[in-house]
Ligand SMILES: O=C(CSC(=O)[C@H](Cc1ccccc1)CC(F)(F)F)c1ccccc1
């Protein structure tokens with residue numbers, strides 16, 4: 163898969179609300195492959211379609227231990243389509259985040275410690291699960307991108 167250019171904060175695509183995916187076809191699979199390759203090349207743990215100039219409600223999250231979250235789980239990349247956050251814990255936790263669209267900067271962001279989420283996979287099958295900790299953080303970060311929200315609007 164080819165590497166896609168990453169939109170930088172300030173580009174209009176990052177301020178738009180993403181559109182619902184209706185066609186679970188080979189094109190969607192190809193976009194997910196290109197996003198995954200672009201995320202890996204940028205050494206990220208997540209990437210949202212608007213960041214590669216696609217307006218679709220789709221992101222990838224891939225946790226791995228890193229210097230800021232040494233106990234983060236090693237997780238195979240998950241493709242998340244048409245996500246919903248159904249419930250969120252009242253407990254908030256502050257943590258460091260980066261963003262491929264705001265290169266070289268780190269921000270302290272508050273996120274819900276636990277969230278109940280629902281989304282479709284690349285085959286269009288609905289998944290429902292509870293996420294906690296670093297993976298919940300990545301999900302919330304990418305979910306924000308699909309609402310046109312970046313770290314700059316959330317930074318403490
Ligand atoms: O790998 C990164 C680079 S930034 C990154 O991977 C973003 C995802 C992310 C990093 C940290 C917390 C939440 C989300 C990717 C983005 F911007 F495309 F969504 C990292 C940064 C801080 C803590 C742990 C890891």
Ligand SMILES: [Zn+2]
Nearest residue numbers: 260261262263
């Ligand atoms: Zn981001």
